[in-house]
Amino acid sequence: MALFSAFRPVFSSHSLPVYDFLAPSLFQIHRAPRSIRHLSTTPQRHTLSNFQNDSPSTAPRTPKTGTEATSNPASTSKPLTQAQRDFLSRALRVNQTGELAAVLIYAAQTPVIVASHPHLRPLMKHMYDQEAGHFVTWNALLSRHRVRPTALYPVWTMAATVLGWGTAVMGREAAMACTEAVETVIGGHYNEQVGGLLEIFKEMEAEGVEVGEDLRVLVESVRRIRDEELEHLDHALENDAQKAVPHELLTGVIRAGCRGAIWVSERV
Amino acid sequence: MATKTRILLAPRKLKLPSSLRTYHSHNHPAPPGPFTPVESTILSASAPHIPTHGFTLTTLSLGAKDAGYIDASTNLFPRGAFALVQWHLYTQRMALQHHTGIISPEVRDGGRAPGVGSKVKMLTWERLMGNREVVHRWQEALALMALPSNIPPSVGELGALSDEIWYLSGDTSVDSSWYTKRASLSSIYAASELFMTTDKSDGYKETRAFMDRRFGDVQAVGSAVGSLGQWVGFNARSGLNVLRSKGARI
Numbered sequence: 001m002a003l004f005s006a007f008r009p010v011f012s013s014h015s016l017p018v019y020d021f022l023a024p025s026l027f028q029i030h031r032a033p034r035s036i037r038h039l040s041t042t043p044q045r046h047t048l049s050n051f052q053n054d055s056p057s058t059a060p061r062t063p064k065t066g067t068e069a070t071s072n073p074a075s076t077s078k079p080l081t082q083a084q085r086d087f088l089s090r091a092l093r094v095n096q097t098g099e100l101a102a103v104l105i106y107a108a109q110t111p112v113i114v115a116s117h118p119h120l121r122p123l124m125k126h127m128y129d130q131e132a133g134h135f136v137t138w139n140a141l142l143s144r145h146r147v148r149p150t151a152l153y154p155v156w157t158m159a160a161t162v163l164g165w166g167t168a169v170m171g172r173e174a175a176m177a178c179t180e181a182v183e184t185v186i187g188g189h190y191n192e193q194v195g196g197l198l199e200i201f202k203e204m205e206a207e208g209v210e211v212g213e214d215l216r217v218l219v220e221s222v223r224r225i226r227d228e229e230l231e232h233l234d235h236a237l238e239n240d241a242q243k244a245v246p247h248e249l250l251t252g253v254i255r256a257g258c259r260g261a262i263w264v265s266e267r268v
Numbered sequence: 269m270a271t272k273t274r275i276l277l278a279p280r281k282l283k284l285p286s287s288l289r290t291y292h293s294h295n296h297p298a299p300p301g302p303f304t305p306v307e308s309t310i311l312s313a314s315a316p317h318i319p320t321h322g323f324t325l326t327t328l329s330l331g332a333k334d335a336g337y338i339d340a341s342t343n344l345f346p347r348g349a350f351a352l353v354q355w356h357l358y359t360q361r362m363a364l365q366h367h368t369g370i371i372s373p374e375v376r377d378g379g380r381a382p383g384v385g386s387k388v389k390m391l392t393w394e395r396l397m398g399n400r401e402v403v404h405r406w407q408e409a410l411a412l413m414a415l416p417s418n419i420p421p422s423v424g425e426l427g428a429l430s431d432e433i434w435y436l437s438g439d440t441s442v443d444s445s446w447y448t449k450r451a452s453l454s455s456i457y458a459a460s461e462l463f464m465t466t467d468k469s470d471g472y473k474e475t476r477a478f479m480d481r482r483f484g485d486v487q488a489v490g491s492a493v494g495s496l497g498q499w500v501g502f503n504a505r506s507g508l509n510v511l512r513s514k515g516a517r518i
Contacts, residue, residue, distance in 0.1 A: 079299040080291070088291035096442065112518065143440035146292040146431070153444040169518060212295025 078209045084200050088218075089147040090266045091193050095222075096138040097150045097265040098186055101160035102131040105182065108164030109175050117172050120239070127179075127232050134225050141218065150265040159261070163254070170244075177244035179236035181254035183229050189262055190226035194219060302358065307344060309335045311355040322405040323352045323412060350418050353409045357425045360398040361432055367394055371436050387437035389483055392457055395429065396464055396475065406465045430454045452490075456482040 080088070106128040114121045142149060150156065167178035197219045201211050244250055292298075303311065314331025321327040325342055328349060332341045345351035365371070370390045375381045382390075399406055413422035430453040439449065460479040467475045511518060 079297045080293055082290075082299070085291040085293075085299075092291070111512070115512065116517065139440075139442050142442040144294070146435055147290070147442075149442045149444075149446050151447065165518075209296075212293060214293060214295045 078204075078207065084203075087196060087200065088145070088215075091196070091222075092138065092142055092145060092147045093150055094189075094262055094266045095193075095225075096135070096142050097153075097156055098189070098262070099131060099135040099138050099225075100153070101156055101163075101261070102182065102186070103128070103135050104157060104160035105164035105178065106131055108161045109168040109178075112165065112168035113172060113175055120172070123235060123239070127235065130228050130232070134228070137221055137225070141221070145214075151268050152265065156261065156265065159257075163257075167250075173240050173244035174250060176236040176239045176241035177247055177250050178254055179232055180241040181251035182258055183233040183236065184251075185255050185258040185262070187226055187230045187233060190222050190229065194222050194226070197222065301362075303355065306337075307351070310337060310341060310344070311351060312359075314352060315355065315359075318352065318356070318402050318405060323349050323356075323402075323408045325349055327352060347418065349408075350412045350415075353412050353418075354421065354425065356402065356409070357422075357429070360395060361425070361429050363398060364391055364395060364432055364436060367391065367436075370394065371438075384437045384439050385487075388433055388439075388453065389480075391433045391436060392453070392460070393476065393479065395433070395457070396460055396472070396479070399461065399464065400472075403464055406461070410462070410465070426454050426458060430457065448490075452486045456486060 106124060110121075110124045110128060113124060141147075163178065164175075167174045197215070201215070201219075204211050241247075301308075310328070310332045312331075313335040314327050317327040317330045321330065325348055328342045328345065328351070329339045332339060342348070347354075367390075370382075370387055373382060402409070412418060427450060430450045433453060434449055441449065456479065459482055460475060463478045464472060464475045469475075508518070
C-alpha cells in the first residue's frame with residue numbers, strides 16, 4: 001500500500017482545484033503500472049480514520065475574530081447553503097445506491113461466470129472487492145453526514161441481482177458488456193459530481209469561506225472511486241465486452257436503465 | 269421601539285423542519301434553526317407561562333410582554349399558538365444532545381458499554397420526561413398538532429426526533445432498516461406520549477412500563493421478520509446451489 005500511495009500525491013488536497021474531470025482516462029499519471037493494478041486501492045476505513053490526522057490544509061484561511069477563533073478554532077465560519085447541502089446529500093445517496101448495485105451485480109455474476117470460465121476468478125474477485133470497499137466508504141459517509149439512504153433500497157437490490165445474474169447467464173461477453181455499460185454511466189456520473197463539487201468549492205472561496213476537511217476528503221474519494229470504476233471499464237473491454245450479441249441493444253438498455261436509476265435515487 | 273415594531277410588522281413564515289435531514293457537516297456550523305432571533309426571544313419568554321396558561325395565544329402575548337414587545341407582536345406567528353408547540357418540540361429535541369451521560373457513557377474496567385438499543389430507550393425516556401412540566405396541558409398541544417394544516421410540520425418534527433435519537437445513540441445503519449427503525453421509534457414515542465397525558469402514577473412508572481412493553485413488541489416483531497428472512501434466504505441459496513451442482517448453468 002505504501003508503494004502504491006507513492007503514485008498518488010497528485011490527488012492530495014493541496015493541489016485543488018485540478019480540472020482532471022475533463023479528461024479522466026486519457027492521462028494515466030496516477031495509475032500504477034499494470035503489475036500492481038490488481039491491488040485494491042480502497043482501504044476499508046480509510047476515509048474515516050484520516051479525518052482527524054490529515055495535516056492542516058494550506059488553503060488561504062479567512063481571518064477570524066478573536067471570539068470566533070477561540071470558540072471554534074478548526075472550523076469554518078459559514079454554514080453551507082441549502083442548495084449546497086441538497087447537492088451533497090443527493091450525491092452521497094446516489095453514490096451509495098450505485099455501489100450497492102455494483103456489489104450485487106458482481107456478486108450475482110461471479111458464481112455463474114467462474115463456473116464456465118475459471119480463469120476470470122481473480123478478475124471478478126478483484127472487481128468485487130473494490131466495489132465492496134467503495135460501498136463501505138459511502139455507507140460510512142452517509143451515516144457520518146446523516147444522509148438518508150434511498151427509499152427504494154429493496155427495489156435496487158432486486159434489480160441489480162437480476163441484472164447481474166441475467167447477463168451472466170447470457171455468457172461472459174454479455175456480463176462484460178453489462179460491466180462496460182454500467183461503468184460508462186457511473187464514470188460519467190462521478191465525473192459530473194467532481195465538477196459539481198469543484199463548483200461548490202469555487203462558490204465558497206468566492207465568498208471567502210474556507211472549504212472544510214470533510215469536503216476535501218469527499219472530492220478525493222469521488223476521484224479515486226471514479227478512477228477505479230473506469231479501470232473496471234478497461235477490464236471489461238479487454239475481456240471481449242464488444243463481442244456480446246447484440247452489443248448495442250444490451251449496452252443501450254443497461255445504460256438507459258442506469259441513468260434512470262440515478263435520476264430516481266437522487267430524488268427518492 | 270420604532271425599529272422593533274417595524275421588524276415585527278413584517279410577517280415571517282415559520283420554516284418547516286423538513287430541511288433538517290440533509291447533509292450534516294462536521295466542519296461547517298449548522299444552519300440556523302427554524303426560528304428568527306425575535307421569534308426565539310418571544311417564544312423562550314413564553315415557555316414558562318405554558319404550565320399555567322397552556323398552549324394558547326394568552327401565553328404568547330404574556331411572553332411577548334415579558335420580552336419587552338407589544339402585545340400585538342403575536343401577529344408575528346401566523347400559526348398562532350402552534351408556534352409554542354413547535355418551539356417546545358424543537359427545544360426539547362435539541363436538548364437531547366446534552367445528555368452526554370447517555371450518549372457517551374464512561375465505561376469502568378470490566379463493564380460493558382450500553383448498546384445502541386438501550387441508548388435509544390434511555391433517550392426516548394429523557395425526551396418523554398422533557399414533557400413533564402407541560403404534560404397536563406399536552407392535550408391542547410396534541411389538538412393543535414392534529415389540525416390539518418399543522419399535520420405536516422408535526423409529523424416532520426416527530427420524524428426529526430426519532431432521527432435525532434437514533435443518530436445520538438450511535439446507529440450507523442444506512443439500508444432499508446433506516447426507515448423501519450425511524451418509523452417504529454416514532455410510533456412508540458407517539459403512543460407513549462399519548463399514554464403519559466393520562467398517567468397519574470408516581471414518577472410516571474406506568475408510562476415507563478408502557479414504553480418498555482412497546483419496545484419489547486417491536487423487538488419481537490423485528491426478530492421474527494429477521495429470522496423469516498434468513499430462513500428464506502438460506503433455502504433459496506441452497507436450492508440454487510443444488511441446481512448448480514447438478515450442472516445447470518445458472
